[in-house]
Amino acid sequence: xxxxxxxxxxxxxxxxxxxxxxxxxxxxxxxxxxxxxxxxxxxxxxxxxxxxxxxxxxxxxxxxxxxxxxxxxxxxxxxxxxxxxxxxxxxxxxxxxxxxxxxxxxxxxxxxxxxxxxxxxxxxxxxxxxxxxxxxxxxxxxxxxxxxxxxxxxxxxxxxxxxxxxxxxxxxxxxxxxxxxxxxxxxxxxxxxxxxxxxxxxxxxxxxxxxxxxxxxxxxxxxxxxxxxxxxxxxxxxxxxxxxxxxxxxxxxxxxxxxxxxxxxxxxxxxxxxxxxxxxxxxx
Numbered sequence: 001x002x003x004x005x006x007x008x009x010x011x012x013x014x015x016x017x018x019x020x021x022x023x024x025x026x027x028x029x030x031x032x033x034x035x036x037x038x039x040x041x042x043x044x045x046x047x048x049x050x051x052x053x054x055x056x057x058x059x060x061x062x063x064x065x066x067x068x069x070x071x072x073x074x075x076x077x078x079x080x081x082x083x084x085x086x087x088x089x090x091x092x093x094x095x096x097x098x099x100x101x102x103x104x105x106x107x108x109x110x111x112x113x114x115x116x117x118x119x120x121x122x123x124x125x126x127x128x129x130x131x132x133x134x135x136x137x138x139x140x141x142x143x144x145x146x147x148x149x150x151x152x153x154x155x156x157x158x159x160x161x162x163x164x165x166x167x168x169x170x171x172x173x174x175x176x177x178x179x180x181x182x183x184x185x186x187x188x189x190x191x192x193x194x195x196x197x198x199x200x201x202x203x204x205x206x207x208x209x210x211x212x213x214x215x216x217x218x219x220x221x222x223x224x225x226x227x228x229x230x231x232x233x234x235x236x237x238x239x240x241x242x243x244x245x246x247x248x249x250x251x252x253x254x255x256x257x258x259x260x261x262x263x264x265x266x267x268x269x270x271x272x273x274x275x276x277x278x279x280x281x282x283x284x
Contacts, residue, residue, distance in 0.1 A: 002225070002251035003151075010150050011143070011263035015059050018270045022060040025277060032277040033062040034092045034118065034269075035084045039077060039103065040070040045096045052094070055266045061273055064090065074103045081111045091280060092118035092273040115279060118272040121167070129172055132179050135279060136272045141173040143264025144226050145180070148203065151253045153224055155180035161198050163187045163214065163241075164207030169228055173205055194218075206241035216246030225251040228261050 022032050034056055038049050049065065056063035066080060077095070084093050093116045099105050109117075114124040120136040128134040137145075148155060160182040164170035174184045182203065187194055198204055198218040206214045207228035219225060229241030240257035248254050255261055 002248040002254040005147050005151060005224075005226075005253050005255045005260060007143075007147060007255060007260040007263040010146055011267035014146060014264070014267040015055065015270060018061075018267070018274055019059040021274045021278075025274070025281070025283070026060070028281070028283070030277055030281045030283070031062070031089060032060070032091055032274060033064060033089045034094065034273045035064040035066065035087070035090045036094045036096065037066045037068065037077070037080065037084075038096045039068045039072050040100050042098065045098075049096055051266055052269060055270055059270050061270060062089070070100055072100070072103070074107060077103055077108055078111050081108060085111075085113045085116060090116065091276040092116055092269075094119055094269070116276060118269060118276055120172075120272070126167075126172070129175055135275060137176065137268070138168060138172045139265045139268040139272065140169050140228065140261060141176050142268040142271075144173060144205065144228070144261060145176050146264060146268070147226060147255060147261065148224060151224055153203070153253070155182040155203065158182050158202040159200055160184045160203040160205070161187060161201035162205045162207065163194070163198065164205075164209070164228070166207065169207040173207065177203070177205075208241050210241055211239055212241075212243040214242040214247060216243065216250050219247050219250040221250055222252035223250070225254040226261065227255050227257050229257060230262065 036049055036052055038045055053063045084090050093112050095108050109121045114122045117125050120138045125136055160177040162170050162174045165186055165188045174186050177184045187197055195218050199220055201220055201223055203224045205226045209229055211231040225247050227240035227242040231239050233239045238258045
């Protein structure tokens with residue numbers, strides 16, 4: 001039976017480190033601030049934003065919330081981002097996705113200054129991640145690397161399989177595993193022999209957004225299984241991309257949903273915001 005990887009416990013460690021860093025920066029007169037922009041009334045987005053505000057309060061980061069109506073135009077949102085780019089009290093800018101259909105998400109991401117892009121979605125930051133010379137890492141993949149490290153398993157030389165190729169998780173996840181000297185395979189909806197490929201993975205990351213997509217026969221005995229999925233079952237309860245009971249029978253380590261990857265994403269956002277403040281202040 002797999003050992004649970006406790007995302008809440010690991011995230012608490014990261015946030016404790018961030019809190020110490022924020023305190024040290026304040027002693028040097030360095031302000032740390034995060035602006036979060038939410039457009040519309042998406043309930044899941046509101047929950048995420050509230051959790052981010054709570055995390056900021058926990059670690060001592062000042063948070064600025066900008067809640068805009070559903071009918072906000074692209075021009076209005078870009079104007080706000082430009083204003084935040086020029087605000088010295090704001091070290092990091094996060095525009096909560098998804099955005100209403102009248103707004104081009106890429107245009108908004110491109111408007112955020114790379115040095116304030118604490119989500120690491122800007123093409124400049126994506127390029128830095130590709131070549132391994134980066135200041136920020138995307139929050140979810142970075143959090144996953146922390147969870148893997150917590151197991152004591154060394155990625156170096158391991159067969160790593162990432163199921164999912166999104167710009168937010170799948171692609172950067174593969175890059176981070178590669179930078180840690182893993183041998184990485186990226187799978188997706190058109191991958192042939194998916195079950196056989198997954199079953200060879202020492203580290204399996206499921207990020208497809210489909211409930212119960214990964215079954216027990218797709219998991220190698222003793223593997224590290226990271227479930228990024230946030231889905232709802234027929235009873236409305238949160239569940240992941242993995243059929244948990246089946247996968248836990250085979251895996252050596254597995255993340256639960258909820259309580260696995262989710263808490264790490266917010267913890268790494270806090271870490272990125274502190275990094276942005278340090279860079280702006282010229283503190284290594």
